[in-house]
Amino acid sequence: MPRTLIVGLDGSSESRAAADWAAREARLRGSPLRLVHVWEGVPEAMAESPTPGAESFQHWVERIPREAAAGLRARHPGVDVTTEQIVGRAYEVLPGLAEEADLLALGSRGLSGIGGFMIGSVGLAVVAHAECPVVLVRAGEQAADEHTSDPTGMPSVTTPYRPVVLGLDTDSPDEAVIGFAFDAAARRQTSLRVVHGWNPPPYYAYRLPADLEYHGELSTQQAKALTETVLPWRRKYPTVEVVEESHWGRAGNFLMDASRDASLVVVGRRIRRSPFGAHIGPVTHAVLHHSAAPVAVVPHP
Structure with a gap:
């Protein structure tokens, strides 16, 4: 049975590009795809507030993996896409999840004007500690870019x-x-x-x-x-x-x-x-x- 491909998702354009790349890779491998949204929870000040801010924030957070999964299923029919939300720090959570995966895909901001990636501290920590292959994908990366x-x-x-x-x-x-x-x-x-x-x-x-x-x-x-x-x-x-x-x-x-x-x-x-x-x-x-x-x-x- 093929093992899962995991995407670290945060709602950014670069993480959405990584999810699309991973869906194409999942199709090539015949593997399921798991979208993992790691977030640090509702800020304490907001959680204690009587205003509807905490509820709105929670609703927005839940939309990220749900809408990403719906888009992937529409663009990549046949790929088994699941979602998961985990409260924690991405640089701590994702390397641990990588033990269960064949591959972990992350988005990275492209450097303006030239090729390459802008690797933040979270991405660098995940790359350095994950014990499965980690693929970095830039925002704007499209399927056609992989072809002649x-x-x-x-x-x-x-x-x-x-x-x-x-x-x-x-x-x-x-x-x-x-x-x-x-x-x-x-x-x-x-x-x-x-x-x-x-x-x-x-x-x-x-x-x-x-x-x-x-x-x-x-x-x-x-x-x-x-x-x-x-x-x-x-x-x-x-x-x-x-x-x-x-x-x-x-x-x-x-x-x-x-x-x-x-x-x-x-x-x-x-x-x-x-x-x-x-x-x-x-x-x-x-x-x-x-x-x-x-x-x-x-x-x-």
Whole structure:
């Protein structure tokens, strides 16, 4: 039985975009979708007031998941949508709920004028502590944005999906991250673009400007390591076309560029169970703040 996909809903345009994205993903997976509205309750001063403010506030809060669910059912018939309201703090509640889910989707405000996400403290805390994949979706993200352009030059839901992009560290590859990316590409019947960035050891770096042969040897070694890492997954997913890219430089920069033509970007995050701080790693942090496509952050040991 497929496990549930969860959306953290707060009524904002970005959370509604995340809910629509998650509904499309639920259809691809044949999974149920659960809209979770976490709120901190009626303010104490309002609750104690004899005015109808508390009742009105409660009514407004209850409308958020109800109306969101009705809209999703109308736009995505066949997807099983349920709702739940929980009183508490989202950054504490949502990571706990993620233990019951295959995926958690969150909305994030887009950065004005450029690609990327404005990650608030709540979103960052959830990404850093949830132990299931977390997908960040910007306000305004639409189904057509995941697809290639039609003959008129406009993206359309009737055209193929754009590639899925995977940021891969060949020094410590993880099956959960790679498997998520291959599975996403297979469900979308699209290609997988595997991007690997590398830098030479510091004590060798001084040779590179003058030693092109040595640079070539390092490049060959890194490309070979990438091919060997991906090979078992090519065999497991023979229908997925794989494009391998091994670049000298910062992986985050190459992933940002690749995100402009992606339906989804997949990166990893090492699980750290410390209750303090939000540690997601420099590459994942850069991708979250500059990706032009939805980003899936997959936790791994």
